[in-house]
Amino acid sequence: MQLTYHTDYALRVLVYLGLKNGSLATISEISGHFGVSRNHLVKVVGSLSHLGHVETVRGKSGGVRLSRDPAEIRIGELVRCTESHFNIMSCFAEGEENCAIAQVCKLKGMLRRATQSFLDVLDEYTLAHILRNRDELVEIIFVGEHGMRDA
């Protein structure tokens, strides 16, 4: 069981931008820090912008930054939006008729409750909770790699 890379990268981008304290970051910069393909991140930033979590500034000195307080970005809600689906078993997929008993199977309801519970736990947290150990994170991302603080 795993989340998509889209969600994975969306969370990393938000953490990175949260550590920048409102200053702009370029996608190339985030890509370099996390070792994640620039093309993937372009799509992820597009999604986050669409969700209203980040804003992009065009131009030579442009970039991307958080457009919300980290305490307002709820993790469960984010995951609900960035995951392409929660078809936890194949019988959940729309128009999927590949299980003979799909219409009467009680398992679907059980799995739906379990998925809800997974997301409910994540809804207890916001981006601000992930950023609580800001100093440690800044040390690793901005100091550790370059020997200097560039945040």
Place this chain on the structure above:
Amino acid sequence: MQLTYHTDYALRVLVYLGLKNGSLATISEISGHFGVSRNHLVKVVGSLSHLGHVETVRGKSGGVRLSRDPAEIRIGELVRCTESHFNIMSCFAEGEENCAIAQVCKLKGMLRRATQSFLDVLDEYTLAHILRNRDELVEIIFVGEHGMRDA
């Protein structure tokens, strides 16, 4: 977010065998009922046998049957065993160092709690709960397709 096909098929095999009331089923028979590849099911039955949930009888009139009371087969416990991993994000994978902040990131703990909650809900159910509407299931699997009851 989704479970592997291995788990998906393991659950279907258990439901099918649960409806057979202890009589033997062949893998070809299950494969035909669910429209699932025979090769996949051979591996799934191997796992279920290894876990002690089913027993296989060799020979011409052989097959596979449940070796436990359905009330003893807990769904969360089964999913824990049939899923190859619960690396809900890439940073969970052993030896995976692809996220710069993995060592200090609080997100890992949050996702671990959420996954635990997912499995805890499934642990509230056993195979017996899925088989509660036995009549409806039997109607679809054994009567609907062939116009006669062969369970």
